[in-house]
Amino acid sequence: MEGIKVIMAALAGVFLAAVLKSVKSEMTMLVAAGVSVLILFYILSGLSVIVEQLKMLQGYIGISGKYIGILVKMIGISYMTQLAADICRDNGQTAVAGQLEVFCKITIAALGMPVVLTLFEVVTKCIG
Known part of the structure; x- marks a missing residue:
């Protein structure tokens, strides 16, 4: 039912x-x-x-809470960047929208580095 409210608000806007x-x-x-x-x-x-x-999943598999935080930050950055880029495009500022998207990609890559490094550590321990 919430989905219908959101769709109706968007269409009204x-x-x-x-x-x-x-x-x-x-x-x-x-x-x-x-x-x-x-x-x-x-x-x-x-x-x-x-x-x-995600917190329940964290309890089941024992992953660190910082990884859940990183995931939530990535989702937030992605959504906010998409929103800002769409508003820029709607106002004819496609270059600014493109730069926002590049910024988002670099930020998410930087945020994800601790996860990638931890993954490599785990793989190295398993192999070696």
Whole structure:
């Protein structure tokens, strides 16, 4: 049921932006940003459920809590970058959107390095 609410809010925002575009085109960006923030709140409520499940999984398999934190940060960075890049593209700033996406990829690679290093340590111990 939450999914339908989110879809309806998004469609209402798109239709409102389409109406406002002919009257005040600068208002369309504000409508898009407002709808995006509303959807973000729904995403955050769903993310809390995922974090709870990850914590349960962590207890079962005994992985470090820092890896769960890294995963949540990666998801957050990906979502926020996609949102910002889409808003940039909607406003004709494709170069800025592209640079945001490159920044996101580099940031996620840097965040993931401890996980990769730990994986190599485990593989090395198993082999050697």
